[in-house]
Structures are given as C-alpha cells and as structure tokens.
Amino acid sequence: MxxxxxxxxxxxxxxxxxxxxxxxxxxxxxxxxxxxxxxxxxxDTGQILQGSSAQHWMxxxxxxxxxxxxxxxxxxxxxxxxxxxxxxxxxxxxxxxxxxxxxxxxxxxxxxxxxxxxxxxxxxxxxxxxxxxxxxxxxxxxxxxxxxxxxxxxxxxxxxxxxxxxxxxxxxxxxxxxxxxxxxxxxxxxxxxxxxxxxxxxxxxxxxxxxxxxxxxxxxxxxxxxxxxxxxxxxxxxxxxxxxxxxxxxxxxxxxxxxxxxxxxxxxxxxxxHEAPQRGKTREPEPEAAAPLTETGDAVLAVENLRVSFPGPAGPVTPVRGVSFTLGRGECVGVVGESGSGKSLTALAVAQLVEEPGRVHADRLEFLGTALLDQGERAGRQLLGTSFAMVFQDPMTSFNPTQRIGAQLAEVARRHQGMGRRQAFARAVDRLRAVRVPAAERRARQFPHEFSGGMRQRAMIGMGVMGKPALIVADEPTTALDVTVQRQVLRLLLQVRDADDVAILLISHDITVVAQVCARVLVMYAGRIVEDLPAAELRTAARHPYTRALLEAVPDMSTDRDLPLAVIPGRAAEPGALPPGCAFAPRCAFADERCTSAEPPLVADGHGRRVACWHADEIAPAGQARVRVGESR
Ligand SMILES: Nc1ncnc2c1ncn2[C@@H]1O[C@H](COP(=O)(O)OP(=O)(O)OP(=O)(O)O)[C@@H](O)[C@H]1O
Incomplete structure (x- = not known):
C-alpha cells in the first residue's frame, strides 16, 4: 500500500x-x-477473591x-x-x-x-x-x-x-x-x-x-x-x-x-x-478436411484444422472448428468477423493460452517449424517467450499496475536473454525509444497509469520487440483508442514488421482497418474461416456472402446518407446452437436446401484465395451482389 x-x-x-x-x-x-x-x-493467601480496592484495582x-x-x-x-x-x-x-x-x-x-x-x-x-x-x-x-x-x-x-x-x-x-x-x-x-x-x-x-x-x-x-x-x-x-x-x-x-x-x-x-485502475447443442469437434494450404516451407506459423472446444451442459461446444492458415515471414494477415466468431480463441490457441477446461486440437500447429502441441508446456513457453509477442485490446490491463513500465519490459530480457538488471533496463529504454515513446528513459521509470492509452499500446509493442519476435499477434489493438492514435499504432506495427521481418496476425472486427494494413484477410464466421483473400481484392473479388455483407455494412463516401445504414440481418450463430449445414445460411439471401443440409468446405482456387460457400461461383462482381442488407429479425 x-x-x-x-x-x-x-x-x-x-x-x-x-x-x-x-x-x-x-x-x-x-x-x-x-x-x-x-x-x-x-x-497472597490473605487476599483471596477480594473485590476492587486501591491496592488491587480489579x-x-x-x-x-x-x-x-x-x-x-x-x-x-x-x-x-x-x-x-x-x-x-x-x-x-x-x-x-x-x-x-x-x-x-x-x-x-x-x-x-x-x-x-x-x-x-x-x-x-x-x-x-x-x-x-x-x-x-x-x-x-x-x-x-x-x-x-x-x-x-x-x-x-x-x-x-x-x-x-x-x-x-x-x-x-x-x-x-x-x-x-x-x-x-x-x-x-x-x-x-x-x-x-x-x-x-x-x-x-x-x-x-x-x-x-x-x-x-x-x-x-x-x-x-x-x-x-x-x-x-x-x-x-x-x-x-x-x-x-x-x-x-x-x-x-x-x-x-x-x-x-x-x-x-x-x-x-x-x-x-484509491483503488488502482483496472481492465479478455452441439456438435463434437468434427475433423474437417482442411483445405489445401499455401506453401508452408518458410512459414512462421502453420495452422491446420485447429479446433478449440469447451465442455457444455449438453456436450462439448466448439467455438473454433477446423481453422487452417499459414503465415510467412514479414506477412501481415488480418482476421475479421463479428463478435464471437472465434478470432480471439484462435489467437489464444496459438499462444497456448486456452485455459482448462478448454481443449485445443490441431492436425498441425507449428510455430517456426516446431509443433507446439507436441512440446511440453515449458518448451512451448520458451519458444513462444523468445519469438512471439501479443498486443491486447485494452491498454488499461496490458501492464501490471504495480510495476514500472521499464521493469516490466526488462523482465523479458532478463528472463530470455539472461541480461543483468542494468543491461535489461537499458534495452527496455532502447525499445521504448524504438516504438517512439518520448523521453523514454524517464517514461521507463513511470507506472502504467502515468501513460496515455496510445502510449501504453506502443509500450506493449515495445515489450513485444524486446527479444527478436518472429510473430506478433495483435488482438483488436486499436479498438480502445481514438482514430488518430489508432493510425499511429497501426503504422508502428507495420514499421516493426518492415524493420525485423516480423509476421503480424491482426485481429479486428473492423474490416476497413484490416484492409488498410494487411496483405491478406481471413474472414471468420461461427468458428470457421469462410473466406481467405488478398486485402487489395476485398471490394472487387470477395465471393462469400458474409464477406460481402461485412463490406456493405461499412459506410463510405458513396453511401447514400438518406438511407438507413446497412446491417447484416439476423444474429451471429452461437457456437452452442449452430444450424445444420452452412452456419451463415439463416442470414444469407443465397441459401437453398443444400446450404441448410451440408456445410460447404473451404475450397482453394489455386490463386491464393479460399472460400467456403456452395454459391461462391454464382456471386456477381462487386456492386451487384445480392446481399440482403438493411433488414433485421
Ligand atoms: N473460456 C470459454 N469457455 C466457453 N466458451 C468460450 C470461452 N472463451 C470463449 N468462448 C466462446 O467462444 C466463442 C468465440 O469467442 P472469441 O473470444 O474467440 O470471439 P471473437 O471472435 O474474438 O469475439 P470478440 O470480437 O467479441 O472478442 C464465443 O461464443 C465465446 O462465448
């Protein structure tokens, strides 16, 4: 205290x-x-059981x-x-x-x-x-x-x-x-x-x-x-x-x-x-035929048929169902989807942070060529500790409020690089400088509550680059920040990627943020990747009705302001109550009998794109998609 x-x-x-x-x-x-x-x-046998007196007060x-x-x-x-x-x-x-x-x-x-x-x-x-x-x-x-x-x-x-x-x-x-x-x-x-x-x-x-x-x-x-x-x-x-x-x-x-x-x-x-400020019925996991992956030889991260399940009252619930993707060196991949689509759980599974009673299964979960699930916890942690960093959504809870920022950064260097206290602190100051924290030496001696939200996110990225990370997972890193600070943080992430060839997995519910900074976008719905395509082709080549609906729901300069904003009809599917067939079918204008009876596989087109929709080939180019928007149940 x-x-x-x-x-x-x-x-x-x-x-x-x-x-x-x-x-x-x-x-x-x-x-x-x-x-x-x-x-x-x-x-004193002469004074047995005497009452109060001047000699014996009690x-x-x-x-x-x-x-x-x-x-x-x-x-x-x-x-x-x-x-x-x-x-x-x-x-x-x-x-x-x-x-x-x-x-x-x-x-x-x-x-x-x-x-x-x-x-x-x-x-x-x-x-x-x-x-x-x-x-x-x-x-x-x-x-x-x-x-x-x-x-x-x-x-x-x-x-x-x-x-x-x-x-x-x-x-x-x-x-x-x-x-x-x-x-x-x-x-x-x-x-x-x-x-x-x-x-x-x-x-x-x-x-x-x-x-x-x-x-x-x-x-x-x-x-x-x-x-x-x-x-x-x-x-x-x-x-x-x-x-x-x-x-x-x-x-x-x-x-x-x-x-x-x-x-x-x-x-x-x-x-x-003075309270300190604070701040995260169903089917068994079905091994799904993973879609062919892109070349994985030099992959930083290779994920194949990743499943995360939790016990539920009526059997296991599987919020992540067969996710497959790879991430190459220096590649920035975005993961988008509505709340509950399994984005964060996918990241947590990669970071080995899914807590009991959660279960993580994968045909392959390799980080820098090492199979994480086959490693003991200690070995996996050692590898992740040196080469992996995570930036979280809430800058208020990213740091321990009782310790100075510099000491928290230095802990990484002391632990993994065997540095002494002074050397580790000097490295922390250097890294704070690298992520553009002004007066880094003074700031390193401050507590987290003395930092602004944006500065704390930058310090978090600084913590990530204390070692030599090969991958940074940023889970909604800008959601709690205002727009100008958002830009600074995203720019910083890209600078870190360019400087050290670090791969970035950027998780966001905001498709426009992802489109701005990532080369590739993975669209998740109900625990699966439903589309994977280059960010540059999002507006022109997206073929999944859900991706199209996400794009339609974002207003741009050409949006008619007299019309109500587009929304995706219906509610996002609950992992505990998925409909049969395609999970998006109840909200999709294209849905037919096939969609409601069989789940479409994620199919690669041979040009680096993947989509999981029975009607992907019928969907018209941008601007003509028959996405049902503007109505809700
Ligand atoms: N520990 C848990 N036990 C049971 N279910 C969980 C647990 N953690 C997450 N889930 C469920 O898994 C689903 C996916 O959660 P996840 O946090 O990955 O979603 P998300 O796409 O990241 O959403 P958001 O953007 O809101 O964070 C949710 O329905 C959530 O309720």
Missing amino acids: RRSKWGAVLRSPVGASAAVVLCALVVLAVLAPLLWSERAAAV GTDNLGRDVFYRVLVATRLSVELALAATAFGVVVGLVLGTAPVLFGARVGRFVHGVVSIAVAFAGLLLALFFAVIFGVGTVGGVLAIGLATAPGFARLTQTLVARVTALDYVAAARIAGVGRVRLLLRHVLPNIGEPLVVNATISAGGALLAFAGLSFLGLGVQAPDYDWGRLLGEGLNSLYVHPAAALAPTVAVVVAGLAFNLFGEAIAKGIGQ
Whole structure:
C-alpha cells in the first residue's frame, strides 16, 4: 500500500483511534511481562477473591494474585496467539486460494470445491472441531483457529486471483515464459495484496476472540500460562462475589478485538478511495478436411484444422472448428468477423493460452517449424517467450499496475536473454525509444497509469520487440483508442514488421482497418474461416456472402446518407446452437436446401484465395451482389 493510502487511513478518526489502541497493545505486549510478571504471579493467601480496592484495582483471584496485573501481562500471549493463528490461516488460505496459478486449473477446481464446502461451516464450529483433533493447548489452538480462518481467506484469494489472472498483463507474462511462482509473486500477489491485508487484519480480531473462547472453554492456553480467555474463565467462578475479575479480561478482549477490526475497516476505506485502475447443442469437434494450404516451407506459423472446444451442459461446444492458415515471414494477415466468431480463441490457441477446461486440437500447429502441441508446456513457453509477442485490446490491463513500465519490459530480457538488471533496463529504454515513446528513459521509470492509452499500446509493442519476435499477434489493438492514435499504432506495427521481418496476425472486427494494413484477410464466421483473400481484392473479388455483407455494412463516401445504414440481418450463430449445414445460411439471401443440409468446405482456387460457400461461383462482381442488407429479425 502506498504512503498516501496509509496517510488516508491514519487521518480518518476511526483509523487513527484504532492505530493508537493497536500501538498501545503492542507496547503493552512487549513491556508488561518484563515489568509486572512477578507482581502478577505473587500469591497472597490473605487476599483471596477480594473485590476492587486501591491496592488491587480489579481485585484478586482464588490465590490472591492481582487480576489487573495478570490482565496486563496476559496481553502478550493473547496477541501473540491471535497473530500466530491468523498468520497460519493466511498462509494456508493463500496456498489454497492461489492453487489455480501454482498447480494448474485442475487442482484449482478441486481446491475450489473443498473450500466451498469448508466455508459453509461456521468458523467457531470448525475451530472447536480442529481443537478436538489437535488436542488442548496453545499449539492445538493455533492450528485449530488457523485452519478455521483459512477457508474464508482462501475464498477471498480465489476470487481476487481469478480477477487478476484474467487480465492481459498476466497473459503477457505467461507468453513471456514467466514461471508459476514468479507469476504469482510478481504479477498476482502485488495486485491483490491490499484486500488481503484488510481481511487479515480483521481476521486477527476474530482470532483473538476465538482464542479467548477456546481458553475460556479450557481447550486453549493451559495453566500455569494464562491469556485473557483463561482469566475470563477463572473470573467467572467468582462473578457474583466480585465481577471485576471477569470484567477486566472481557474489556481487554473487546478493546483489542475492536481495534483490529476497526483498523481493518479503516484500511478498507483508505483503499476504496484509491483503488488502482483496472481492465479478455452441439456438435463434437468434427475433423474437417482442411483445405489445401499455401506453401508452408518458410512459414512462421502453420495452422491446420485447429479446433478449440469447451465442455457444455449438453456436450462439448466448439467455438473454433477446423481453422487452417499459414503465415510467412514479414506477412501481415488480418482476421475479421463479428463478435464471437472465434478470432480471439484462435489467437489464444496459438499462444497456448486456452485455459482448462478448454481443449485445443490441431492436425498441425507449428510455430517456426516446431509443433507446439507436441512440446511440453515449458518448451512451448520458451519458444513462444523468445519469438512471439501479443498486443491486447485494452491498454488499461496490458501492464501490471504495480510495476514500472521499464521493469516490466526488462523482465523479458532478463528472463530470455539472461541480461543483468542494468543491461535489461537499458534495452527496455532502447525499445521504448524504438516504438517512439518520448523521453523514454524517464517514461521507463513511470507506472502504467502515468501513460496515455496510445502510449501504453506502443509500450506493449515495445515489450513485444524486446527479444527478436518472429510473430506478433495483435488482438483488436486499436479498438480502445481514438482514430488518430489508432493510425499511429497501426503504422508502428507495420514499421516493426518492415524493420525485423516480423509476421503480424491482426485481429479486428473492423474490416476497413484490416484492409488498410494487411496483405491478406481471413474472414471468420461461427468458428470457421469462410473466406481467405488478398486485402487489395476485398471490394472487387470477395465471393462469400458474409464477406460481402461485412463490406456493405461499412459506410463510405458513396453511401447514400438518406438511407438507413446497412446491417447484416439476423444474429451471429452461437457456437452452442449452430444450424445444420452452412452456419451463415439463416442470414444469407443465397441459401437453398443444400446450404441448410451440408456445410460447404473451404475450397482453394489455386490463386491464393479460399472460400467456403456452395454459391461462391454464382456471386456477381462487386456492386451487384445480392446481399440482403438493411433488414433485421
Ligand atoms: N473460456 C470459454 N469457455 C466457453 N466458451 C468460450 C470461452 N472463451 C470463449 N468462448 C466462446 O467462444 C466463442 C468465440 O469467442 P472469441 O473470444 O474467440 O470471439 P471473437 O471472435 O474474438 O469475439 P470478440 O470480437 O467479441 O472478442 C464465443 O461464443 C465465446 O462465448
């Protein structure tokens, strides 16, 4: 937590009061046993069970010992045990909560189930259960209360981890080959630390109360040691004779518990004011006869019959169904299609970022001649980390908000090029300069929130070229930017391609953006490529009714502004409910019986074009296509 936040916490009346009480507790815990242990232990048989007096403010116990001094001395053990139990609970909760990152999604799901069952039980019930298992005494008490605290903490951690791991900078770190432990320590925990600190502080108050409860029941601290709970139990025996003996430890427990809770609340409020900016029935996958590919000898990326499926309530759903394409060195290929057509999943499958329970299958998925699916995860990551870069849509979530931009870029060089800290930082500054970030040295020391959106996208591209990438996948890199910045980012991508012969796969829902910068366009619909053609021929030679409809839906200078804008009728096909035959048939003016009964294969024409439509040969040249536009269901 930054200094300003601590300042805000301590400036609030609640935070300041709670902090003062906590400081007093700490001082008391340190000094009281040193100063008053002997007085607290002094037996005086002439003063047994006395009430409050000037000599004994809170009276005496059944051996004539001074209750007030005993309460003061018991502060150390009470606070120590509460903190130990909380620390144990936090560690167990953290391990359980971060299981998906540390041990993978399968173990994560299992742990999630266990935690869900555990949180259904009341904490004190769990503590009593574990106390019986571990036996009476302080160690048993710490383990019992720690384990009772852990499920709640684990649940909070799971939720926070799930949110952070969905962000692009974590994906970027995984592409860069950052290992699981480092990913957790560097990218996940720093971004979820604040709520965890709040929860741990509040839990400490709960643990203090719970320990007092266990000791009161005789399950916690055992004689001759004593904590507040034990003193409360002893004081209760003489409650009717002199209540002060029970009242003193009760007040201590309540005040200390409240101080922890209120301090936790104050931190939560302080954080709330400064929250860091944030930001991703059906058929089995049918192996489809892949259309002949172009020459793949020098391909950077060769994808053949790529399928991505997820389990669904009524069997697997396959949002990417048999995608095939190749990408040569320095080639820029665009992928267009409506939302949900499978563009991003295709890119994620190439980057090996499809999470469990998703499944990726392909007859061939080769990056720089290496079959990615046959590699172990580590080897695949190593290859992708050095030669592959990804630029994401949302510049807000592309970088870890807790780390300086330069350090994040440098991490790639340190990891993959074995550079030292200084050398890696110098390389980061150099790369920021290469992507035209002004005052690169100063900027490298800034945090992501100090960058504008366009500058952050440029820095992301800079991160991509820290190594020597052969392929950059840019998934909607300009969608969140305004038009002028869009142009700068696209131009920069092309400059990077020209400088280093980098292949670019540009994903966009905007066919005009793709047409401007790419040499070739892949049009995707319902998880398949339905047309593949040179970008220059888009307007003149597109033969798939869907491609034509996408083009018609983009207004240009010749569009009659008195007429309503063209839209593609109907809704995009859902991967879980695809119609039989051609998935576009329900929206297509050309559809006939054949279209609704059999899916057209993707056929190459021998001139570098491919199309999947039974009526491709009948479709008239540009301007005469009978694309049904302007109506919707
Ligand atoms: N983890 C997942 N589990 C189940 N279905 C998923 C998962 N991820 C994506 N899908 C589904 O796969 C389909 C394709 O998603 P994808 O993100 O590739 O689409 P897209 O073409 O990139 O769209 P957009 O432009 O909106 O990002 C969508 O219907 C989506 O709901």
